[in-house]
Every structure is written in C-alpha cells, then in structure tokens.
Amino acid sequence: MSLAAEIELGRGSFELSVEFHVPAGSVLAILGPNGSGKSSILGSLSGLLSPRRARVRLAGRVLHDDSVDLPAHDRAIGLLSQDPLLFPHLSALDNVGFAPRSRGATRQRSREIAVKWLTEVDALELADRKPSQLSGGQAQRVAVARALAGEPDLLLLDEPFAALDVDSAPAIRGLLRRVLRAQSERSTVLVTHDPLDALALADHVLVLANGQVVEYGPTREVLSAPRTAFTARIAGLNLITGVAAEAGLRTPDGLLIAGIPAEDVVLDEAAVAVFAPSAVAVYTEGHPGSPRNTADAVVSSLEPHGPVIRLRASGEGWANGLTADLTPGAVAELGLEPGTPITLSIKATSVAVHPAATLAP
Incomplete structure (x- = not known):
C-alpha cells in the first residue's frame, strides 16, 4: 500500500514542512537530530x-486533506515503538489477538491470527506468558506480532530497538527485516538514530533538519x-564544508x-568533502611521502570503537573535530x-567532494 504525504505543522516556534512518498512494499527511514520533526511526522501520519x-493518502484512501481528517482508529496503521506497551493483564496470545479482535474478528479467528503471527516472529512458545514474564527482546517480538496482526496498510516503527540490550537488538532487527521483506504490499516508515537500522531495513532515507528535508535518496547512497x-x-x-x-x-x-x-559538483558552489575515519593517518613526528591534505592538531579523545580506537582531534581550521580509526597497537x-x-x-x-545539502525553500 503506497503512502504519499505532504505535511505542514506548527508547534510554538517550530515549523515542519515535508513531502515524501513510500512505494508499496518498501521502507523509508527518517533520520534527524532531536527536535527535527521526526515524531511530528509519525504523529501526523497516525492521526495523533x-x-x-496536510495531504496524506494511503493505499488510495485519503487520511487527511482540507476536508478529511480520519481518526487514528480508522487509518489502518500499526505502530511499534521502543516500549512494547503490552497489556499487563493479558497473555502474549491475547495481546496479539487484541488487534484483530478490535477490528471485528471473532474470538476464535483472533486467536488463529495471533498464533500465526507469534509463529512468524518465533515466539509461539511465549503464548501463555504475561508481559511480566517476558524479557525485553521477547516482549518486543510479541509487540511486532501485535502490530502486524491488525493487518495495517502502513507500519510505523518509532525507535523500535532503542530500549533493547546489545544481544536482543540484532535479533529483533533481523526478525523485522525478514517479516517486512515478506510483505510485498505494506509500506513502512521507520524513525531511528542508528544507521544500522536504516541499512538493514530501509530502501530509502529521509534526513530532517529544523523541520525540513535536507537529504533524501536510496539508503546506501545517502x-x-x-x-x-x-x-x-x-x-x-x-x-x-566549503565551496567546490x-x-x-x-x-x-x-x-x-x-x-x-x-559528477554533480558545481564550481564555487557549496560543497562538502567526505572521507572515512579509516582514511586518516596519524603521525607524531612528520609523515612519510607527500600526501596533499595534512594538518596539525592535538588528540582530544580516544574511545573504543569496535575492534579499533577512534581518535577525535581538536585544532585550527578543518582539522578540528576530525576522527581517525587506529588499532590499539598503533x-x-x-x-x-x-x-x-x-x-x-x-x-x-x-576524499569525495559532493554538493552540500541546502534547506528546502
């Protein structure tokens, strides 16, 4: 079910103005710093x-325009957040069955759908447990099943891995990737701060800043x-930053x-130079060869970063804030x-030089 959205929203001094399209069966990741408008987009799509x-169309239905504003319960939208928000008094099976039950399915049919989705997320053995008996990862599996059991046309994922530990997050990320790829019709919008989430799940990425779109395109390209x-x-x-x-x-x-x-760089127009921390060599006494880009700095911090140590530099000009990845031995x-x-x-x-993103007018 494809999604097309144009949203303008004002909250105090904050102004949001965005436009995007999510084709059926694809995933759009929305990235941006705190306060950039990510939650406002989800709230506008969900009806909260x-x-x-706004002009919001989902699967050919108008959710919001000048004359229509469907309530949240009529929008056929599922929401999965970092908090599973399971009903504490219901078993996992009944939590998942609540979604189809609320849409008018019989008790028997709701239980059949719940069993199907608990099986799909590898959690059928948890069917009789209450939320208090589940680990964080188990609860999120049940929450995924509940979000999908309502057969939504659009699935909204709001930082779904943020509250999980380092062992649970990869498993749930892999689970969602498998489940989403198996759904050829449903569109999905994912809000996240983690590039791994976007790389693993999203076909396209939209980057927000101050309520406006500053970058948009295929995930790996962006x-x-x-x-x-x-x-x-x-x-x-x-x-x-600088000019080309x-x-x-x-x-x-x-x-x-x-x-x-x-290829799309224009001389004397705003541009950015981009390079990986692994491309930065660090010397304490001179340097071999004659690389064209050198700068003096001082070590600001050293932090473990997976198998390497990430060095952050401070200094004058373009060297300030740069990072370099070094082995512990180095x-x-x-x-x-x-x-x-x-x-x-x-x-x-x-070093790759690209045109700089500019705020939309």
Missing part, C-alpha cells in the same frame, strides 16, 4: 496530531555520500582540501593520549 495543513554534518556523523564519516574547487574543496579560511569531485606505539600533538594526513584519493 492534527497538522495545520549514508555513503552524506551532504550534511548530521548524516555524516551518524554514518561515521568525516565531513568538511577544481581540485577538491576550498574551506571558509581559504585552504584547499584535495579530493575527487562527484595508539600504544605512538604514545597517544589526550593532549598529544599530532599531524593528520588524508590522501586525495580517499
């Missing part, structure tokens, strides 16, 4: 908020070539960052600690 102006600082940060990449130059990017203080321009060999003077070096071939 009343936008100032996260591998970010055009805003926020997107670069969640994708784990370094980003430097023939050989790369010219920073606001006039320095040139050598790199490879994308950190020890160089004697790095906060305050250590360093030289950062990035090969031009590791």
